[in-house]
Amino acid sequence: MSRTFRLSNGDEIPALGLGTWKSEPGEVGAALREAIGAGYRHIDCAAIYMNEREVGQAIAGAIAEGDVRREDLWITSKLWNCNHLAADVRPGLEQTLADLGLDYLDLYLIHWPVAFKPGVTFPRQPEEYLSPDEAPIAQTWSEMEKAVDDGLCRNIGLSNFSEAKCRAVVDGARIAPTVNQVELHPILAQPDLLASCADMGIHLTAHSPLGSGDRPDVMKRSDEPQPMEHRVVHAIADRNQASPAQVLIAWAIQRGTSVIPKSVNPERIRQNMAASEITLSDIDMAEINALDRAERIMLADFFCPPGSPYTVEWMWA
Numbered sequence: 001m002s003r004t005f006r007l008s009n010g011d012e013i014p015a016l017g018l019g020t021w022k023s024e025p026g027e028v029g030a031a032l033r034e035a036i037g038a039g040y041r042h043i044d045c046a047a048i049y050m051n052e053r054e055v056g057q058a059i060a061g062a063i064a065e066g067d068v069r070r071e072d073l074w075i076t077s078k079l080w081n082c083n084h085l086a087a088d089v090r091p092g093l094e095q096t097l098a099d100l101g102l103d104y105l106d107l108y109l110i111h112w113p114v115a116f117k118p119g120v121t122f123p124r125q126p127e128e129y130l131s132p133d134e135a136p137i138a139q140t141w142s143e144m145e146k147a148v149d150d151g152l153c154r155n156i157g158l159s160n161f162s163e164a165k166c167r168a169v170v171d172g173a174r175i176a177p178t179v180n181q182v183e184l185h186p187i188l189a190q191p192d193l194l195a196s197c198a199d200m201g202i203h204l205t206a207h208s209p210l211g212s213g214d215r216p217d218v219m220k221r222s223d224e225p226q227p228m229e230h231r232v233v234h235a236i237a238d239r240n241q242a243s244p245a246q247v248l249i250a251w252a253i254q255r256g257t258s259v260i261p262k263s264v265n266p267e268r269i270r271q272n273m274a275a276s277e278i279t280l281s282d283i284d285m286a287e288i289n290a291l292d293r294a295e296r297i298m299l300a301d302f303f304c305p306p307g308s309p310y311t312v313e314w315m316w317a
């Protein structure tokens with residue numbers, strides 16, 4: 001049994017999961033089967049990754065062939081931004097369940113604190129956004145709670161939510177969020193968010209733990225953090241006979257966050273799983289903790305064009 005973290009409701013989330021953002025249809029299914037064979041029991045999905053059907057087929061195949069049982073898997077998915085209005089939450093979840101071929105999720109997250117008009121996959125015009133007043137997150141949350149009541153998901157949570165935005169949900173919640181999934185790596189370690197979410201009973205999952213270097217070029221900046229390239233990470237990797245990616249994964253788990261590195265490469269999928277067995281020394285941890293520059297890869301500026309109700313400052317405030 002691989003390592004887990006206990007959530008505020010007693011459920012246990014596996015520390016290491018397979019990320020599936022940017023895993024193309026045609027490759028994600030094979031990656032998933034490889035991962036399950038290598039011992040992964042946590043799969044991180046989302047409707048917007050446009051690959052949930054193939055993920056679902058791979059899960060079904062793994063179960064049918066006896067590689068794993070459903071109850072031993074932890075499946076996370078996420079509500080896309082065009083499904084925030086009360087009437088649209090349940091259809092979004094039901095589509096994901098149908099695509100994944102599941103009758104429940106272990107965890108369902110609100111993907112971003114940003115809302116689009118129904119049916120808009122990605123806005124091309126500012127009018128295609130809904131402001132926080134037009135799509136209050138409390139109403140979205142209330143529908144998420146009903147999905148728990150109805151057994152469609154066991155945990156509900158947030159993704160890309162700042163401390164203040166988490167607090168607002170917690171204060172109005174009947175069923176508390178158990179997880180917030182955010183960008184976390186040594187250059188954006190977010191120690192304050194980690195501590196304040198712990199106070200609120202919210203576990204953090206680290207997305208983009210390796211720097212998300214395979215994002216489309218339009219989403220990249222020349223000065224963005226590249227944790228896997230950092231010389232200190234390389235030095236610690238050499239000291240531990242590990243790869244830089246393994247150091248980043250081991251650091252994430254050792255500081256108490258679950259972590260979801262994406263890979264579609266069989267050797268790297270296995271290598272990343274093996275990282276959960278690595279124990280870094282206190283000195284290694286301190287040297288990595290000292291790399292924090294509070295610099296984001298994902299500013300979310302793509303949701304903030306002129307005329308959008310959102311700004312980068314609002315997003316992370």
Ligand code: A2P
Nearest residue numbers: 208209210211212214245261262263264265268
């Ligand atoms: P690939 O899928 O070809 O393995 P993140 O999880 O931060 O989004 O980063 C994903 C990127 O990191 C992908 O380009 C992925 O490539 C690459 N990657 C995943 N695991 C490793 C590893 N162990 N060593 C080097 N690169 C890796």
